[in-house]
Amino acid sequence: MNYEMLILEKKDRMAILKLNRPNALNALNSQILLELDKAIDNIKEDDSVDVLIVTGEGKAFVAGADISQMKDLNAEEGRKFGILGQRVFRKIETLEKPSIAAINGFALGGGCELAMSCDLRIASERAKFGQPEVGLGITPGFSGTQRLPRLVGVAKAKELIFTGKIIKAEEAQSIGLVNKVVDKESLLDEAISMAQSIIKNGQLAVRYSKMAIDRGMQGDIDTGIEVEANLFGLCFATKDQKEGMTAFVEKREANFETK
Ligand code: HXC
Numbered sequence: 001m002n003y004e005m006l007i008l009e010k011k012d013r014m015a016i017l018k019l020n021r022p023n024a025l026n027a028l029n030s031q032i033l034l035e036l037d038k039a040i041d042n043i044k045e046d047d048s049v050d051v052l053i054v055t056g057e058g059k060a061f062v063a064g065a066d067i068s069q070m071k072d073l074n075a076e077e078g079r080k081f082g083i084l085g086q087r088v089f090r091k092i093e094t095l096e097k098p099s100i101a102a103i104n105g106f107a108l109g110g111g112c113e114l115a116m117s118c119d120l121r122i123a124s125e126r127a128k129f130g131q132p133e134v135g136l137g138i139t140p141g142f143s144g145t146q147r148l149p150r151l152v153g154v155a156k157a158k159e160l161i162f163t164g165k166i167i168k169a170e171e172a173q174s175i176g177l178v179n180k181v182v183d184k185e186s187l188l189d190e191a192i193s194m195a196q197s198i199i200k201n202g203q204l205a206v207r208y209s210k211m212a213i214d215r216g217m218q219g220d221i222d223t224g225i226e227v228e229a230n231l232f233g234l235c236f237a238t239k240d241q242k243e244g245m246t247a248f249v250e251k252r253e254a255n256f257e258t259k
Contacts, residue, residue, distance in 0.1 A: 022058030029066035062111030085142035089117035102191035130166035202240035
């Protein structure tokens with residue numbers, strides 16, 4: 001599969017997906033969103049991949065949805081464009097494999113929304129975050145109004161969205177928007193190292209954990225608890241559980257089948 005605006009590299013059970021439209025700060029137009037959609041399908045189907053890393057080429061992670069493309073849209077076209085981004089980002093969020101956003105620079109508007117659709121976020125100290133849409137006369141439209149309050153709380157999300165202010169990586173970490181801030185040279189290595197820490201474990205257990213957390217966070221706690229019980233039970237039908245616990249008893253490293 002050839003991509004014009006993405007670079008997809010696979011190695012050591014990881015897929016590294018780089019947005020590659022640096023001249024427009026990786027702004028999301030329909031083409032790059034459709035390419036992302038295809039790339040995620042490809043990663044979903046590829047049994048050699050356990051973890052997805054998303055990053056950007058150049059000085060931005062993503063500086064938002066493409067303003068030039070949106071400028072002349074009417075209401076119906078705007079709604080459709082929003083739905084396209086929502087659909088692609090939801091596909092990333094619900095990918096059974098864990099995802100890490102390695103945020104190398106600006107993550108604004110749709111860029112912050114893309115980062116939030118990943119499970120984990122590692123930021124370069126130079127990264128900047130914000131939902132500046134209201135300054136353009138629009139709302140966040142790639143599910144930022146939904147994911148930001150879930151991540152940082154309603155009051156902080158409203159402050160960021162109503163003011164459109166841009167915050168530095170350090171503040172993003174302090175409000176729980178990013179997991180970790182690192183210097184720019186080590187960003188990808190840190191993301192890879194986090195991916196390796198995930199990959200060494202039983203992958204079915206990782207995926208079931210993701211499913212249980214997400215189902216619980218997106219619904220009521222009683223349903224979440226039931227989902228957890230069912231997935232926990234299913235683990236005991238896996239070779240990984242036998243191997244993981246036998247390895248512990250035999251005082252050796254586990255060698256998981258799903259690797
Ligand atoms: C289209 C963009 C863009 C964007 C940058 N560019 N952001 N093009 N859409 N979101 C283009 C610029 O036009 C310019 O192209 C080139 O990228 C480099 O950008 P500069 O502005 O020259 O860089 P710099 O001075 O370093 O400023 C960086 C910046 C600024 C602060 C990030 O580019 C900026 O404010 N961008 C817009 C940020 C934003 O408002 N994002 C939210 C978008 S709305 P040329 O051809 O001139 O070199 C959104 C909605 C999501 O995301 C939901 C939709 C449904």
